[in-house]
Amino acid sequence: MTMEMVESQQDDNAVDTVPEQDAGHLKNQPGQSHISPGSEVSVAASSAGRSLAQLPSGQTVHAQGVIQATQHSVIQSPHMQAVQAASAADESTESEGVTDSQKRREILSRRPSYRKILNELSSDAPAVPRIEEEEKSEDEGAPSGISAMTVPTSLYHSSTGQYITITQGGTIQISNPPPDAVHGLQTLAMTNSGAPQPGATIVQYAGQSPDGTQQFFLPGSQVVVQGIFYCLLFFLVLFCFAATGDMPGYQIRNPTTNLPQGVVMAASPGTICSPQQVAEEATRKRELRLMKNREAAKECRRRKKEYIRCLESRVAVLEIQNKKLIEELETLKDICSSKTD
DNA sequence: CCGGAGAGGCGTCAGTCCGT
């Protein structure tokens, strides 16, 4: 792909390139569909303004036609134009006493969420999963309320490429991607009965280690958390198995919270009487808020990366379409010139 | 080997958006 083509594409289609910094973030990250300039992307049937493109990874992407008057480009949405216009206005109004950071914050804060933007993209490209649908399935895996052991079967795809399934019986299955799916199958079973301490939970690990089934123990006070238990366990499991499949030692970490051990999130309101309890309640609320925000930030970053990947895919498709149109134009020119001669 | 640069992730804060 030559620079000329990229430039012409931008001129013709008003396509913004992915920001340099963000694009750089995606380099050298395994499992991410970064499209290199030399990648082969084939464009198949084109009808009614839609094209089907085959990306190098085998992924097929539907794309709107390049030349469509009514198409609102997500890459350069009206909102982004507003940002650009406002940015230009920044320079002229700098003397008015309002700081740049305040203005920039004001402008950027009105940006539509990545969920919206990506869903708009998804409507154009059915190959891109809608975030709402994804999160719906994830929500099912983390029921609210005091954690009950009967949960619907949920499937998670970890950042390490592993699949984690929570069955209705409370069993967590960890499996690797297809190439070594059988070998990598690991099972976690959670039981409450017969626990060494009342309310405690045993997590049984039936992996491929030569020792066979192993267990580790979670104190009840860390387990009885409103709806967060599965989330905590999920990340616990991730961190336990992410580094090594052999699991030589249980490195039990709790990356999702800085809560002191033993903090019970399901404290019942209405029993506060002393100032100390008021303070404890405030602290508890703050910890809960921080934990939620922590998870929200993670999710937001994940969506942002997905959004950028989506944009990259779209850019690749548009580049191919642009190339095809240029070739078609040249062909038509040749035909016309041969006829006139 | 060591230190600096850059990338990337995380936690937190602050502000906005949006559904109820």
Add this chain to the structure above:
DNA sequence: ACGGACTGACGCCTCTCCGG
């Protein structure tokens, strides 16, 4: 109006790469 969700910005940390 309110509370939860969302996200940009900031600071910090870790890791990798590269030059000295």
